Amino acid sequence: MGQDALGEFGLIARLTTGLESRPDVVLGVGDDAALLDPGAGAWLVATCDAQIEGRHFIHGVATPEEIGHKALAVNLSDIAAMGAEPLWALISLHLPASVEVEFLDRVYAGLRALASRHGVALVGGNVASTEGPLALDVTLLGRVRGGAAVPRSGARPGDALVVTGTLGAAAAGVLAFVTRAGEEPPAVGAAALRRAREAMVTPVPRIAAGQALGTSGVVGAMLDISDGLASDLGHICAASGVGALLEAEAIPVDAAATEVAHACALDPLALALHGGEDYELLCAVRPEGVQLALDAVARSGGAAAVIGRVTEAGDGMLMRTGDGTIRTVKPRGWDHLRRTIETCPIK
Amino acid sequence: MGQDALGEFGLIARLTTGLESRPDVVLGVGDDAALLDPGAGAWLVATCDAQIEGRHFIHGVATPEEIGHKALAVNLSDIAAMGAEPLWALISLHLPASVEVEFLDRVYAGLRALASRHGVALVGGNVASTEGPLALDVTLLGRVRGGAAVPRSGARPGDALVVTGTLGAAAAGVLAFVTRAGEEPPAVGAAALRRAREAMVTPVPRIAAGQALGTSGVVGAMLDISDGLASDLGHICAASGVGALLEAEAIPVDAAATEVAHACALDPLALALHGGEDYELLCAVRPEGVQLALDAVARSGGAAAVIGRVTEAGDGMLMRTGDGTIRTVKPRGWDHLRRTIETCPIK
Numbered sequence: 001m002g003q004d005a006l007g008e009f010g011l012i013a014r015l016t017t018g019l020e021s022r023p024d025v026v027l028g029v030g031d032d033a034a035l036l037d038p039g040a041g042a043w044l045v046a047t048c049d050a051q052i053e054g055r056h057f058i059h060g061v062a063t064p065e066e067i068g069h070k071a072l073a074v075n076l077s078d079i080a081a082m083g084a085e086p087l088w089a090l091i092s093l094h095l096p097a098s099v100e101v102e103f104l105d106r107v108y109a110g111l112r113a114l115a116s117r118h119g120v121a122l123v124g125g126n127v128a129s130t131e132g133p134l135a136l137d138v139t140l141l142g143r144v145r146g147g148a149a150v151p152r153s154g155a156r157p158g159d160a161l162v163v164t165g166t167l168g169a170a171a172a173g174v175l176a177f178v179t180r181a182g183e184e185p186p187a188v189g190a191a192a193l194r195r196a197r198e199a200m201v202t203p204v205p206r207i208a209a210g211q212a213l214g215t216s217g218v219v220g221a222m223l224d225i226s227d228g229l230a231s232d233l234g235h236i237c238a239a240s241g242v243g244a245l246l247e248a249e250a251i252p253v254d255a256a257a258t259e260v261a262h263a264c265a266l267d268p269l270a271l272a273l274h275g276g277e278d279y280e281l282l283c284a285v286r287p288e289g290v291q292l293a294l295d296a297v298a299r300s301g302g303a304a305a306v307i308g309r310v311t312e313a314g315d316g317m318l319m320r321t322g323d324g325t326i327r328t329v330k331p332r333g334w335d336h337l338r339r340t341i342e343t344c345p346i347k
Numbered sequence: 348m349g350q351d352a353l354g355e356f357g358l359i360a361r362l363t364t365g366l367e368s369r370p371d372v373v374l375g376v377g378d379d380a381a382l383l384d385p386g387a388g389a390w391l392v393a394t395c396d397a398q399i400e401g402r403h404f405i406h407g408v409a410t411p412e413e414i415g416h417k418a419l420a421v422n423l424s425d426i427a428a429m430g431a432e433p434l435w436a437l438i439s440l441h442l443p444a445s446v447e448v449e450f451l452d453r454v455y456a457g458l459r460a461l462a463s464r465h466g467v468a469l470v471g472g473n474v475a476s477t478e479g480p481l482a483l484d485v486t487l488l489g490r491v492r493g494g495a496a497v498p499r500s501g502a503r504p505g506d507a508l509v510v511t512g513t514l515g516a517a518a519a520g521v522l523a524f525v526t527r528a529g530e531e532p533p534a535v536g537a538a539a540l541r542r543a544r545e546a547m548v549t550p551v552p553r554i555a556a557g558q559a560l561g562t563s564g565v566v567g568a569m570l571d572i573s574d575g576l577a578s579d580l581g582h583i584c585a586a587s588g589v590g591a592l593l594e595a596e597a598i599p600v601d602a603a604a605t606e607v608a609h610a611c612a613l614d615p616l617a618l619a620l621h622g623g624e625d626y627e628l629l630c631a632v633r634p635e636g637v638q639l640a641l642d643a644v645a646r647s648g649g650a651a652a653v654i655g656r657v658t659e660a661g662d663g664m665l666m667r668t669g670d671g672t673i674r675t676v677k678p679r680g681w682d683h684l685r686r687t688i689e690t691c692p693i694k
Contacts (some may be wrong), residue, residue: 002444100350128399
């Protein structure tokens, strides 16, 4: 059977069905990160994610420093989504013979600068040569107070849906710099182009906001938006057994995404819903705790907005537009948009 | 600068020089695994290693189950070399579009069978598509009693050098099945060919022996032999600031390695010294504790032999042959032998 028939999530489910566990595994495959109990009061949080040339970055679009930054940032984002503190990283490098040492120096400089900013120590790794593309596999370990981690599975009908930051800018970056590579850049201002590019190549993991939300006591479910708001909201709905109603006008579409989308004759909301790689946090907040959660994010230096609410599972995933119309939201993500760099359902 | 100018270890040193650490990092880059102190009395042990098609395995030589087995086994071996207990694994899969789901089922079956044998839970991972070869990046976490882990750096002049199992069989497998692919197999018995192939594709990590040696209290330094006895002994000498004298006649050359080497007109001892991928343990044992260490390995179900002793740094790495001649041992490993699948110093 071809992989496309299953897709990324189907394949993971197939390969991990009926896994033997251990009593010290609090949460295994299927969330942003694993939760492990070494018996010390705090839980260990573990995640890994790869950045592969041609799939997750493209030479010439991202600088070496940006490639290193993003390899760690996408893992920090998963630790943030558990409300945890990042601690230790291991890096497995798959290295084509053509890569110069000076290029790697710069990749590691970008990675180390971000690690330093978050107090993460690089403690191990591996270097292997490959006939394939350059790849960086980062494993990141973190810590969270036992019981305080936020899984995807705790959303309840009536919860408010809250998202940090703005959405769609990374997808705008792909539209402007990857899908249209070789063409004229879209007719938008330099500031919007710069913001879209930065969102794509140097995402900012929401570590402080994640910890603020995790310790607020009012967040039932949380994840980071890597595949796109619609797809990742679908993960919360599936894991929690709930539905959702989004308010289209409340979704914080990034201004640069709006500019780029208009220049490309696309709906900005489509970038925010299905673009992906935003690395913002999406969470389900108990109705009585909404102001508390918003204040906690603000105190951490971030911004957050209520974009809808959690409903009963039978309602599915819906969105109310400005004129009151309610339509179904499909949990499709990045790969349908990202034509030139993403054609199969596994990225 | 090209990578070859630095080699694997030079490159790692360059990329990790002056790393910022944290007070809870007991041992960072440069040993078999990192030692991390989550503050629970026990230390966390973390390691990662990749298996990449065309470098570490070849379709048609190894079965899918064997590919999965080896991806975990090489990581288990690093945990064994710290005297630790393996607990949790994360797997990052780099997946070319051509790989069928049924092939992956079998890879994971091999991996899960070995995980089950050692009580390891698969707790997370990632799947990414690649235009390059199939690769499995495994991160393995384990636990060891605080202070009881065995680094590479604690060997002292006068210590005995002890190795588990036999050496050279995996290199014989490469000679018979990879370097000579397409040629007639070497003229050796079926049992020797089978043993050489098994050593190459399904190495047995010495978890029980590693824990027995680690808790014996008489082992000052330990690592697993992945690059070859000479190269890995070089690592102990460099990390501990010592020299070594090997007794050629005491080195447990595998019988299959001897058969295959003779059929290929090679010196069996060269396979044992420079072949690599043995995944046996090499350790420096305090002189008064040698019998205790050998008994501990025997009780764990393994075998071990004294193959020389640790000397002063100025003596370098030497070997005494049967006729009393003493010659220098170069710390060269696998890549010089493995011509067809290994031509650069980074594997």
